[in-house]
Amino acid sequence: MESSREEILRSLRAAQSSPAVLPEVADVGIRYPDAREQFAKSVSEVAGRCVFVGDRRRLDEELERLPEFAAAQKIVSLVPGVHRANVDLAAVADAHDLNDVDFCVLPGELGVAENGAVWVRQGGSPHRAAWFLAQHTALVLSGSAIVHNMHQAYERLEIGGPGFALFVSGPSKTADIEQALVIGAQGPRSCTVLVIEE
Amino acid sequence: MRATHEAHLPPAQGTDAAVQPPPQTPVPMNGAPAHPQHSLHTSSAQQHEHPAKAAAFVANDARLHWHDQAVWFIRAKRDRVSSAFPEWEQLRALGSQIKAHTLSRLADYLEHFEKKAVSLGAQVHWALSAEEHNRVVHSILASRGVRRVVKSKSMLTEECHLNPYLESHGIEVVDTDLGERIVQLRREPPSHIVMPAIHLKKEEIGQLFHQQLGAPAGLSDPKALTELARQHLREKFLGAQAGITGVNFAISETGGFVVCTNEGNADLSTALPPLHIACMGIEKIIPRAKDLAIFLRVLARSATGQPITSYTSHFHGPRPGGELHIVIVDNGRSRILQRDEYRRSLHCIRCGACMNTCPVYRRSGGHSYGVTVPGPIGSVLAPHLNPAAHASLPFASTLCGSCSDVCPVKIDLHHQLLVWRGELGRAHLVPIEKRVGSAIGGWILARTWAYRFFGKLMRSLLRRLPRALVYHRWNAWGRQRELPDAPRYSFREIYRRRRGK
Amino acid sequence: MSDVALFVPCYVDQFYPQVGLATLDLLDRFGIHADFPEAQTCCGQPMANSGCFSDAAPLARKFLDVFSGYRYVVCPSGSCTSMVRHHYANLLPGEPRLAAIGGKVYELCEFLHDVAGIKPRGRFPHRVGLHQSCHGLRELRLASGSERRIAAFDKVRDLLEGLEGIQLVDLARPDECCGFGGTFAVSEEAISCAMGKDRIADHERAGAEIIAGADMSCLMHLSGLLRREHKHLRVMHVAELLAEATA
Numbered sequence: 001m002e003s004s005r006e007e008i009l010r011s012l013r014a015a016q017s018s019p020a021v022l023p024e025v026a027d028v029g030i031r032y033p034d035a036r037e038q039f040a041k042s043v044s045e046v047a048g049r050c051v052f053v054g055d056r057r058r059l060d061e062e063l064e065r066l067p068e069f070a071a072a073q074k075i076v077s078l079v080p081g082v083h084r085a086n087v088d089l090a091a092v093a094d095a096h097d098l099n100d101v102d103f104c105v106l107p108g109e110l111g112v113a114e115n116g117a118v119w120v121r122q123g124g125s126p127h128r129a130a131w132f133l134a135q136h137t138a139l140v141l142s143g144s145a146i147v148h149n150m151h152q153a154y155e156r157l158e159i160g161g162p163g164f165a166l167f168v169s170g171p172s173k174t175a176d177i178e179q180a181l182v183i184g185a186q187g188p189r190s191c192t193v194l195v196i197e198e
Numbered sequence: 199m200r201a202t203h204e205a206h207l208p209p210a211q212g213t214d215a216a217v218q219p220p221p222q223t224p225v226p227m228n229g230a231p232a233h234p235q236h237s238l239h240t241s242s243a244q245q246h247e248h249p250a251k252a253a254a255f256v257a258n259d260a261r262l263h264w265h266d267q268a269v270w271f272i273r274a275k276r277d278r279v280s281s282a283f284p285e286w287e288q289l290r291a292l293g294s295q296i297k298a299h300t301l302s303r304l305a306d307y308l309e310h311f312e313k314k315a316v317s318l319g320a321q322v323h324w325a326l327s328a329e330e331h332n333r334v335v336h337s338i339l340a341s342r343g344v345r346r347v348v349k350s351k352s353m354l355t356e357e358c359h360l361n362p363y364l365e366s367h368g369i370e371v372v373d374t375d376l377g378e379r380i381v382q383l384r385r386e387p388p389s390h391i392v393m394p395a396i397h398l399k400k401e402e403i404g405q406l407f408h409q410q411l412g413a414p415a416g417l418s419d420p421k422a423l424t425e426l427a428r429q430h431l432r433e434k435f436l437g438a439q440a441g442i443t444g445v446n447f448a449i450s451e452t453g454g455f456v457v458c459t460n461e462g463n464a465d466l467s468t469a470l471p472p473l474h475i476a477c478m479g480i481e482k483i484i485p486r487a488k489d490l491a492i493f494l495r496v497l498a499r500s501a502t503g504q505p506i507t508s509y510t511s512h513f514h515g516p517r518p519g520g521e522l523h524i525v526i527v528d529n530g531r532s533r534i535l536q537r538d539e540y541r542r543s544l545h546c547i548r549c550g551a552c553m554n555t556c557p558v559y560r561r562s563g564g565h566s567y568g569v570t571v572p573g574p575i576g577s578v579l580a581p582h583l584n585p586a587a588h589a590s591l592p593f594a595s596t597l598c599g600s601c602s603d604v605c606p607v608k609i610d611l612h613h614q615l616l617v618w619r620g621e622l623g624r625a626h627l628v629p630i631e632k633r634v635g636s637a638i639g640g641w642i643l644a645r646t647w648a649y650r651f652f653g654k655l656m657r658s659l660l661r662r663l664p665r666a667l668v669y670h671r672w673n674a675w676g677r678q679r680e681l682p683d684a685p686r687y688s689f690r691e692i693y694r695r696r697r698g699k
Numbered sequence: 700m701s702d703v704a705l706f707v708p709c710y711v712d713q714f715y716p717q718v719g720l721a722t723l724d725l726l727d728r729f730g731i732h733a734d735f736p737e738a739q740t741c742c743g744q745p746m747a748n749s750g751c752f753s754d755a756a757p758l759a760r761k762f763l764d765v766f767s768g769y770r771y772v773v774c775p776s777g778s779c780t781s782m783v784r785h786h787y788a789n790l791l792p793g794e795p796r797l798a799a800i801g802g803k804v805y806e807l808c809e810f811l812h813d814v815a816g817i818k819p820r821g822r823f824p825h826r827v828g829l830h831q832s833c834h835g836l837r838e839l840r841l842a843s844g845s846e847r848r849i850a851a852f853d854k855v856r857d858l859l860e861g862l863e864g865i866q867l868v869d870l871a872r873p874d875e876c877c878g879f880g881g882t883f884a885v886s887e888e889a890i891s892c893a894m895g896k897d898r899i900a901d902h903e904r905a906g907a908e909i910i911a912g913a914d915m916s917c918l919m920h921l922s923g924l925l926r927r928e929h930k931h932l933r934v935m936h937v938a939e940l941l942a943e944a945t946a
Contacts, residue, residue, distance in 0.1 A: 005324035012305040015535040020298040030283035115505035129469035150491040159487035160452035167510040172462040176377035180420035187462025253889035286848035596880025599837030603846035623750030640754030643741040678892040679923030682714040689719035
């Protein structure tokens with residue numbers, strides 16, 4: 001007896017009509033006069049915050065200037081140099097125990113000017129649940145890793161290796177109640193992008 | 199080559215997107231079928247379903263305008279963001295071409311996707327029907343002893359009526375998108391595919407939360423209500439044994455898939471429980487990772503007027519120590535693919551822009567369509583599975599064409615609605631009054647002498663009959679409108695006299 | 700025999716003869732002497748719109764019989780023109796005369812704008828709300844529309860703008876559908892009238908004295924609502940407006 005898989009594939013093959021060409025999606029995207037400036041503008045438009053830190057060594061200082069970070073007690077950081085980070089994810093047995101994380105600092109690989117999105121890859125680090133359970137987040141991004149648009153982003157990114165990655169654009173939000181925008185729906189209530197220059 | 203004039207009615211299917219109960223009727227939770235068995239015969243009630251429900255919606259004038267403005271607001275936001283760069287129409291064309299290409303080789307792309315996904319450690323299942331989808335999902339959950347599931351938004355699972363099925367088997371399913379959770383608690387279907395609770399006022403949501411989530415009476419501030427829901431849903435995420443998500447885009451090249459949310463609920467649903475089940479329609483496949491650039495640039499802009507959703511999660515294989523199951527579902531899509539005139543409807547990326555722009559949707563509300571996916575795209579998709587039950591939908595439109603012009607993947611929605619009308623007409627699923635009127639009108643208009651004779655007679659009667667005989671209860675035009683004045687002479691009579699004939 | 704024929708929509712012939720006459724007079728004024736072939740009746744849209752394609756097909760054939768011999772067919776209705784140009788293929792698959800007719804049938808404004816290259820001069824000192832009829836707009840592309848991100852154009856507006864004293868008011872929703880929709884007006888009467896009333900309210904708020912449009916069907920529906928409410932806002936077909944302005 002034919003399996004559902006076989007039946008579906010067979011019926012799809014029977015249905016196919018004339019071939020349609022797959023277009024080349026060469027960079028059709030907008031270029032901004034200043035990608036960093038547009039990036040900052042976009043981050044702000046998606047209810048995030050963008051801070052130009054400059055020297056990486058000033059990272060900690062800038063973090064402390066964020067009221068949410070200053071008030072945070074349980075801090076996760078996947079970015080080195082955050083001295084008050086006090087949760088070692090590798091030592092946590094169960095991700096469910098991370099519900100009380102106040103602040104999570106993550107490394108961004110790439111930023112997109114048109115929409116303020118930052119690409120974060122899990123790689124080998126455990127418990128990505130912390131990224132979403134945390135009440136507040138910060139993403140650390142190199143200024144030279146800011147591209148203009150999504151086409152450029154996908155040209156640079158290697159998609160496909162096993163594992164999880166995502167674009168984060170601003171904090172968690174919803175407008176499901178009478179279209180009123182509320183920041184901090186299920187996930188983090190704030191998202192600050194700290195742009196460092198290497 | 200043009201299709202023939204025969205009606206292409208699909209054979210009756212089991213579980214499908216049949217008529218949904220109206221909002222106040224609770225969806226049965228006890229294992230009883232959630233929808234009636236349909237037949238190929240249509241009742242007059244079914245043929246008039248949308249008009250009747252729409253009239254009820256319109257009757258509350260204040261609410262009508264509130265709903266219309268709320269949804270138009272999103273159309274306006276879409277207009278603004280799509281003007282942010284010059285290449286918008288180019289993106290639409292590319293998106294449409296990529297989808298058309300993919301559909302022309304869909305089996306190949308699906309097979310390749312499966313191969314790559316499996317090599318990453320995912321388990322892939324195939325389901326022909328909604329029923330089979332439900333059984334597959336249930337069996338995965340049951341075999342791991344799962345009793346508590348969290349779900350992020352998936353119109354496919356809604357289409358398959360997954361929730362009542364799982365509930366009838368003793369599994370708790372919590373919809374974690376805030377809008378979906380709201381309608382779930384109210385035991386009603388979503389009224390919009392992106393903003394499920396757009397039909398509700400904050401006071402109504404406040405009342406619901408007071409009744410079911412312990413909110414203080416009278417609370418209606420959206421921020422406070424959202425905070426309450428946040429706490430409530432956190433508990434659910436933490437207590438869940440499995441997470442079910444939909445799939446926005448499945449990448450054939452890599453075997454991965456993308457899920458887009460603003461709330462982060464897909465991530466919380468899948469980062470905590472060890473089991474992730476992702477449900478996708480066969481048409482969600484795209485060829486290459488770089489094609490995502492096109493679709494992600496138009497999806498949120500079309501749906502909510504945002505440049506991108508807060509979270510665009512790319513899943514490739516299960517979490518270390520976790521399990522990932524992907525369920526690939528047909529449920530009538532391969533049959534749509536066989537129809538040249540309708541195949542472009544499979545381009546749909548479920549953005550909802552067509553609903554936001556549709557003047558009829560905005561003034562009748564999603565529930566008046568009686569199907570999982572309402573509005574223009576819903577009216578094109580629903581009749582495939584059950585033309586009899588959804589015969590009124592292709593007529594719930596003025597064919598204004600606004601939907602086709604906002605669709606980011608260039609589905610020719612309003613043309614497909616007209617094609618459906620012809621198909622329903624040939625299958626005698628059009629209301630009798632239209633068929634009789636059309637036959638009589640067609641006979642008269644095909645004969646110049648008859649047209650002239652009956653035209654003059656009609657005008658003569660209209661000028662002579664007392665008002666009460668013209669504006670009677672069967673004169674639907676005359677309920678709120680005057681008929682045009684009937685002139686003594688038609689254009690052609692005046693023309694004849696002018697030319698001295 | 701002229702090489703231009705006038706196609707007058709059935710409801711214009713019966714209920715709004717002045718629109719047909721204005722069209723004829725306007726064309727005459729610009730040196731275009733159109734025939735009115737008397738055998739014409741209807742394009743078949745009401746039947747096709749109801750899904751009764753087999754009732755519409757004979758009307759489509761009759762249309763081709765009456766008009767195929769002309770070089771141009773001009774019609775003061777976007778929806779009837781679109782029916783012929785875009786939808787006759789649904790009714791008469793494989794009909795050889797279809798290829799030619801698509802290129803011959805013109806809605807009045809597009810004919811004046813594209814073929815005759817007319818830029819009307821005259822006087823019309825009134826506040827006018829321009830109603831964008833949907834089929835003319837989105838099927839015949841008489842204007843760019845609010846949905847698409849392309850360079851803006853508007854053929855109907857171009858014809859009116861040159862008139863002295865005319866003020867084209869700004870609408871909140873410049874091209875939302877009026878709700879007529881053919882048989883929709885009757886089968887979905889509640890929504891149809893709600894849509895029409897909203898259009899009227901938009902024009903009222905914008906301060907229009909006259910709602911002008913290129914499709915009398917939309918205007919018939921709006922006029923029906925206006926007259927039932929005893930409102931002073933009037934409707935005029937663009938042909939009537941131009942005929943009056945250029946007289």
